[in-house]
Amino acid sequence: MGVTTEVPGRARGFGTGSGSIIDVREVSKSFSVGQNRLNVFSGFNYRIPEGRFLSIVGPSGCGKSTLLKMIAGLDNPTSGEILFHGTPVTAPPKGMIYVFQQYTKSILPWRTVLQNIQFGLGSRKKLPAREAREKCMEYMHLVGLQGYESYYPYQLSGGMQQRVVIARALICEPEVLLMDEPFSAVDAMTRAILQELILKIWERIAITILFVTHDVDEAVFLSDHIISLSRAPATLREDVAIDLAYPRDQIETRGHHRFTIYRQRLFSSIFLQEKEGLTQV
Amino acid sequence: MKKRWPGFLLIAVLLIAWEAASANKWIDQVTFPTVSTIFRTWYANMISGELINQLSSSLGRIFAGYFLAVFVAVSLGLLMGTVSIIYRMLEPITEFIRPIPSSAYIPVSILILGIGNEMKIFVVFLACTFPILLNTYGGVRGIDPVLIDTGRTFGISRLRSLRQIIMPAALPSILTGMRISLGIALIVAVVAEMIAGNSGIGYFILDMQRIFRIPEMFAGIFTLGLLGYIINFCFLKVEAHFLRWRGTSVEN
Numbered sequence: 020m021g022v023t024t025e026v027p028g029r030a031r032g033f034g035t036g037s038g039s040i041i042d043v044r045e046v047s048k049s050f051s052v053g054q055n056r057l058n059v060f061s062g063f064n065y066r067i068p069e070g071r072f073l074s075i076v077g078p079s080g081c082g083k084s085t086l087l088k089m090i091a092g093l094d095n096p097t098s099g100e101i102l103f104h105g106t107p108v109t110a111p112p113k114g115m116i117y118v119f120q121q122y123t124k125s126i127l128p129w130r131t132v133l134q135n136i137q138f139g140l141g142s143r144k145k146l147p148a149r150e151a152r153e154k155c156m157e158y159m160h161l162v163g164l165q166g167y168e169s170y171y172p173y174q175l176s177g178g179m180q181q182r183v184v185i186a187r188a189l190i191c192e193p194e195v196l197l198m199d200e201p202f203s204a205v206d207a208m209t210r211a212i213l214q215e216l217i218l219k220i221w222e223r224i225a226i227t228i229l230f231v232t233h234d235v236d237e238a239v240f241l242s243d244h245i246i247s248l249s250r251a252p253a254t255l256r257e258d259v260a261i262d263l264a265y266p267r268d269q270i271e272t273r274g275h276h277r278f279t280i281y282r283q284r285l286f287s288s289i290f291l292q293e294k295e296g297l298t299q300v
Numbered sequence: 301m302k303k304r305w306p307g308f309l310l311i312a313v314l315l316i317a318w319e320a321a322s323a324n325k326w327i328d329q330v331t332f333p334t335v336s337t338i339f340r341t342w343y344a345n346m347i348s349g350e351l352i353n354q355l356s357s358s359l360g361r362i363f364a365g366y367f368l369a370v371f372v373a374v375s376l377g378l379l380m381g382t383v384s385i386i387y388r389m390l391e392p393i394t395e396f397i398r399p400i401p402s403s404a405y406i407p408v409s410i411l412i413l414g415i416g417n418e419m420k421i422f423v424v425f426l427a428c429t430f431p432i433l434l435n436t437y438g439g440v441r442g443i444d445p446v447l448i449d450t451g452r453t454f455g456i457s458r459l460r461s462l463r464q465i466i467m468p469a470a471l472p473s474i475l476t477g478m479r480i481s482l483g484i485a486l487i488v489a490v491v492a493e494m495i496a497g498n499s500g501i502g503y504f505i506l507d508m509q510r511i512f513r514i515p516e517m518f519a520g521i522f523t524l525g526l527l528g529y530i531i532n533f534c535f536l537k538v539e540a541h542f543l544r545w546r547g548t549s550v551e552n
Binding site: 091092093110111112113115116117119121124125127128129130138139141171172173174191 | 444446447449450452453454455456464465468469471544545546547
């Protein structure tokens with residue numbers, strides 16, 4: 020391959036104890052497809068240290084989203100366990116928020132922008148009304164929604180709706196943000212802007228981000244670490260640390276020669292599998 | 301309002317044609333009195349309080365039965381929509397009772413409840429229940445799983461999920477059921493009043509026909525038309541207010 024980056028992960032054995040926030044242990048997951056059972060994961064292991072921006076890539080149908088859903092507690096593994104701060108995840112844990120790919124279905128259309136963000140404050144109702152409003156305004160400012168507080172979602176563009184969803188997730192100050200192809204349904208320019216936004220947020224607040232995407236360029240641009248999964252049952256094909264300096268820049272970073280090398284390495288790994296999958300069918 | 305003028309124009313033309321046909325005896329004047337006679341009769345009966353009295357006893361039954369149905373059907377529908385065992389238990393029986401025309405309940409209801417207010421309220425209630433029930437559980441079951449999972453990832457309780465996600469998400473559907481039932485309430489109440497009892501606008505129309513006071517009969521029918529129009533108009537306003545977030549309301 021000629022890529023000189025080290026491949027850490029399990030090989031380097033980080034997270035042996037206090038460092039890892041999420042610990043995926045011997046996780047298996049199978050679905051019944053008609054008469055057959057499809058094993059999406061079979062004894063999958065991975066540890067994610069705190070503060071990481073980890074992207075998960077892989078061929079379509081490899082179980083990227085399933086893995087994310089299981090970590091979020093929205094779906095249960097068939098066997099094995101997922102630990103969050105050492106505690107097994109059985110229901111959606113406090114401290115983790117899942118951001119759905121279909122933001123139009125995840126936004127609450129009957130609530131204004133401000134009320135949608137307020138939804139994220141949730142059980143912290145003890146917060147006095149004025150303080151709650153101020154906090155909402157702060158997060159609206161963070162995602163660039165100031166002035167839109169009384170708009171209903173139908174009056175906003177897709178990119179703006181996704182900002183609302185992100186602000187709603189951030190306001191409850193999660194330790195982990197789980198994002199499932201969050202920018203795949205918006206146009207290219209909006210996507211570039213949202214990518215910068217999410218990086219700005221990640222650099223500013225202490226948060227771990229798990230980011231599922233089918234877009235290798237996006238993964239390389241955003242992450243400090245990328246794992247690439249194989250087709251089902253998913254195994255770890257690549258575990259790459261991305262050695263590109265932050266803050267990243269849409270034009271400069273993407274023009275860096277290492278960006279191209281990472282991109283090519285990951286892309287070819289996925290592309291070859293996609294092709295294999297097609298010839299098998 | 302501006303775009304509605306062709307509709308109002310047609311109504312005016314038809315009324316004038318009726319007036320002319322009756323005044324010139326092109327049609328039987330006894331069966332079809334002139335429009336002006338009907339309106340004079342209507343006005344006189346409104347002033348005397350006769351129509352108002354009949355109308356208020358009808359409205360009392362309609363709204364009592366209707367709101368009782370809204371309460372019961374929405375509660376039951378939410379339960380059926382969220383708890384699958386209750387859905388599987390009640391869905392077949394609902395589908396069985398639903399196609400029975402609501403006027404068929406009247407004879408049975410008379411046997412059980414007599415010919416008074418209770419019977420009429422009960423019949424209105426029963427007839428209104430099904431459209432609301434079906435639309436409520438249909439609406440709840442049709443909610444996108446992403447919306448439910450959104451609530452879950454924020455760790456909200458079941459009660460908060462019901463209040464803040466399931467009910468608002470099913471509201472358009474619930475309101476559709478409520479609008480259908482409102483029309484049904486009017487029909488069923490009038491039919492029940494015609495079959496039994498001695499008050500209400502339905503009774504008034506049939507009674508006037510029997511004693512051959514045809515202008516009064518038409519005045520009663522006209523009152524019903526007006527009432528239906530006003531109720532529907534008010535309902536649409538309320539609906540547009542509650543669904544203003546959909547952006548498809550007429551207001552824009």
